[in-house]
Structures are given as structure tokens and as C-alpha cells.
Amino acid sequence: MARFLIRRLLNMIPLIIGITFISFLAMSLVPGDYLSNLKMNPRISPEIIHQLQAQFGLDKPLLVRYVKWLWGVIHLDFGYSLQYRVSVTSLIAARAFNTVILAVASMVFAWILAIPIGIVVALRQNSIWDRILSFLAFLGMSVPNFFLAFLMVYFAMWMGKDWLPPGGTFSVDYNSLTLMNRIADRINHLILPVFVLGVAGMAGLMRLMRSQILEIKNSEFVRTARAKGLPERVVIYKHVLRNALNPFITMAGYSLGDLLGGAALVEAVMNLQGLGLLLLNAVRSLDIYLVMGSVLIGTMLLLVGNLLADIALVAVDPRVDFSSMASQ
């Protein structure tokens, strides 16, 4: 296990360098930078602009800036946000927390519903329930995240503000609440975003579960299990389900990327203060270090998620072990 972990972590290094360098290059290709707006302002003298340029290192060549930034990242210093005038690290920490909560909650929501529905639907193949739920899954897969988010905002506004908040991370009077009320307030604000993000994931997972079970149900080891007289319940739970869950875990790891992207959109529509919205604002105002920090943290979340999924797969599937994974 230790060898596997070290190998995977070492593999991440070129990956992260590659991704951050491309983003860095892209951001420097943009005509103008954060200071171009200030330059337009006649009340700010050229000396101050120069001073700011030197302070943020915007006058240095690209590679120097990149290496400097990377060196800072190693020391957990992600640079300075030109827009918010605080260190990127402190900004990102709070926002990433919100995004992780949103992503994890919607994943749990999707799993809790997708697995049992997928099982029921597969065991009653071609029944009316199978048809209805499969069709609904198709709808859920096809509805764009942002469109569903708009619909939910509309729904919340239509229901009135006493029911569910149509957007935001917490209420205006959040700071005056007690701890329990704060948590309740947060959860209240998360219900709609989690629903929106969960629906898309749930639909895909349900279809995967259904096709997995249908495939495994007809395999030979299941027939053997039946032939040796196991009760149907044991056949389903011990043989069919356990095998059907494996691709699920792999898929969960890889669906993290979609989840982060979807979360960014939902955050933008519902004004949830997460990593995606932070990145969006940073991109809009060409706040280069904030963009870099957000992309980096997003990538790390994804990589760590994939790693966790692989470890979980080893734990669940005895046919897979760390040595076979490392050699892949």
C-alpha cells in the first residue's frame, strides 16, 4: 500500500505542473491584466502602477513568474489576490470547504437514491416501473445543471422565501445565530443546490447500476449460486450486488470532475460562495493568482478523489490489489 501511495503521489507532480503551467500560460496570453483597469483611472499615477507591477511581479517574464509562483505554492503560499487584496490561501480555504460540502452531499444524495432504485428497476426489468424510472433517468441525465438550477430558483421564489432560500450561502443574520441554528441555516441553503447536482449524478448512476445488475444476473457464477440452492436473497445481496458495486466506485472517482464543473455552474446561478464562483469572478477580473489557486485546488480535489476511489476499490474488490493497480 505504501508503495502504491508513493507512486501515485509522485505521478501527481508532473500532472499538477502540466496543468498549472497551461493555465498560467493561458492567463498570461490574455491581453491586459488586472492593472489595466487601474491604468485607465487618471487619479492613479503611473508611479503607483509601476510600484504595484513590481509588487505583484507583473513586470517579470512569464517563466520567472511561474517558477516564483510554484515555489510559493510549495510553501503553501498561493500568492496575493489583486482583486480582494488578501492572500489567495485564505480566500480559497473557505470557498473550497463550501464546494466540498456541496459535492459530497450531492454525491451521497445521488448514491442513496440511485443504488436502491437501480436495483429495483433491474430486478423488475421491463415492468412499468422500469420504463417510467428509466425514462425519468434519461430526463435527469439530459437536463442541463444550470437550467435545473434556474427552475429551482424559480420554484423557491414561487413558494415564498419562508420555505427555501433561492440562493446564497447563508442568511443575512447568520452571525447572530447560535451554532445549531447556523448549521441548520447552512443546510437549508444547501437543499436546492444538492438536489440540482444530485439529480444529474443520480440518473447516470441509476442507469449504470441497472445495466450492471442485468449483466451480472445472467452470468455463470450467479447460475452456480442458484444451482447450489442459495436463497434468492443471498444470491442478490452477496453475489450480484457486490460485483455490481465495483464499477460504481471507479465511476464515483471519475465523476468528481463533472461534479466540480456542475458545482461551479450551480454556484454561479444560486450565488453560493464556492470555489467555482470564486474562479469565475477571478477569471472575469483577470486576477491571475486567484485563478491559478482555484484551478490548482480543483485539480487536487479531483486527484485526491480519484485516489480515494482506487483505494476503496481495493477494499471492496478482492480481485484488485495495490500491486496490480500500481502496474497499470
Added chain:
Amino acid sequence: MSAPVTTLPRLQAAAVAGPIRGGLAREWRLASRTVRASVICLVVFYLFAAFSPFFAPYDPIYQNRSMPDCPPMRLHLSAPSQWGYGVFWTYPLHMVDAEERSYAPDRNHRIYIHLFSRGHLFTTDSEQAPFYLMGSDGLGRDLFSRIVYGARVSMCVGLIGVLISFSLGIAVGALSGYVGGLTDNLIMRWSEIEMSLPSFYFLLALAAVIPPGISAAQRFLLIVAIMSFISWAGLARVIRGMSSSVRSLPYVEAGRALGGSRWRIITRHVIPSVLGYAIVAATLSIPGFILGESALSLLGLGIQEPTPSWGNLLSQAEDPQNLVRYPWILIPGIFIFLTVMAFNFLGDHLRDRLDPSSSF
């Protein structure tokens, strides 16, 4: 010319070309109702894109300043004696409260709607007395006309994107599988980098590169290029894996043993067996492009005003107040939804027809 005749290639050809050979009429009969509806839906949207000036009743950027945020108007059928004026008519709407932007019908007048008139499918005598099938936006532009013109962007982005990413994916995948060695290794590591990207974050960061001053067409192409750049890698990996596995399949070896030339084996055996998968994958990857463009345009980083796209038409809904007062501004979202769903249904159906080996 003719290869040594055995039953093996013929069986193989029948298995591969079977679904296509029956012709389109047979395919249509075999398709389920949902698939037929999807195809019709897509054909209509592509017609929108191809003949926007005909389907759109008005100029998509003409601003009727006296009618911003006008609700969709109700269509009435004329009495047969009035059909000389127009088969359909509507009451003109007048703004009663400029603050609330509420409208009331003027029941003393009628606006007649002319079919196939002045080069439009339907239109009224003037843009001053319009018929807003789906309402108007905040600047008094006809939403339906903007949706029809927006189909140009939203429907083309998928096709062009798939074209680019597939030619890249197939070329690189085939090269990687064929050359092998260090090249193969480097290309595959690179594709791994691209696949483990948080693609939407990356898309956002790259979209900032697009300079503000360029034309709508250039902007469109840049957006498609960026999205293709992000999405070709997964395909290249699969094509590489498939072409190398097909190469050693018994029927390909049989073809080789029978003296088939390399060209013949590639065109008659390898490509057909990969093609089914490629068509399915292409159909199923189109929604990703459409959604990517819509999301970027919605966030203001994609297609810019006044050029309409289904994504940037939705950006008015970002203000919840607008959403509640003028819910018809969500209609473009329904078009995106229908398109994505149609491609999903079609792709699913094609997978059953062309690629029976995969169940999911």
C-alpha cells in the same frame, strides 16, 4: 480484385453492415417513438439554424423599446371570412405599468399574422406591432427570433466540436497505437493529464484568453477549439485501444492470412469495426459541447451580445427577480434540454443498433 471467396468475410460484412444496409426507411420503421421524436426535433432545430431568416419572424437584434419584457402573446384563429387578412390574429399588448412592466391587451384592435409573407414563415405587418410567440427580452427583442438565430451557434457547436475532436482523437489515437514506444507513452501520459483535469475549471481559465475585440464567428471558433482541445484525449485513448485490439482479432488475422493487403484490411475490417463505436461516441459527445458553450455564454465568457446563443439568452435569468416576473426567459433552456435529450436518445439507440457488444 475479388478476394478469395470464403464465407468468413461475407459473414463479417453482414454483421457489421447489417443495420446500415437496410436503408433509412427500414431504420425509421425499427426506431421507437422516442427516437423518431428525437430525430424530428433535431431536424427542426437544424432547419432553424440553416434557414434562420425564414423561421424567425423578426430581426433578432431589433429592439422595440416600447415593449421590453413583454409576455408571450395568445394566438387566436380568425373566422373563415377574415382569412383574407390572416388566418391567425392576436390582441396588441400595451404596457400599463412601466415600473412593473405589466401589459394589458387592447381588445379593440387585432394584429393579423401573415403566413409565408415577406420571406418569413409567419410575421406581422410591422415590427412596431409585433406578435411575440415567446415574449420579448429586457430590450424588447423578440425571444423566438433570437432562439431561432441562436440555434446557429448552439446546433453548430456540437457538430464542429465533434469534427475537430474526432479528427484529432482518431489521428492521434491511431498514430499512438501504430508507432508505439516512446511516442505512444508520451501521448498517453499527455492524454492522462487532460483527462484528470477539472475540465470546466480549465475551460473557464482558457475562455479568459479569448480577446474581447474579435468578431462573433472568430469567437465561436475559438470556443469550439478550446472545448475540442479539452475533450479529444479520452477519445484518442479509446481509439488507440480499439485499433490495437482489433488488429489481433481472428477475422483480421484471417483476412491477412488470405492475402489481403494492408489497405484492404484497414478499410474493410479495422475501420468498420471501430466506426460503429465512433459514431455512437460522436453522437453522445455532442451534448457536452452544446452544454459547454451554453454554460460559458451564460456566464458571459462565451458568445457575446448581441449575437444570440441559447446560453447567453438565459443570462437574463441570473437575476432571480427577472426570473419570477418574466418566467418566459427560461424558454431557451427548454431548447437546450430538448436538444441534449434528443442526442442522448439517438446515441443510445445507435449504440443498440451499431455496437451491440456494449450494454451500457
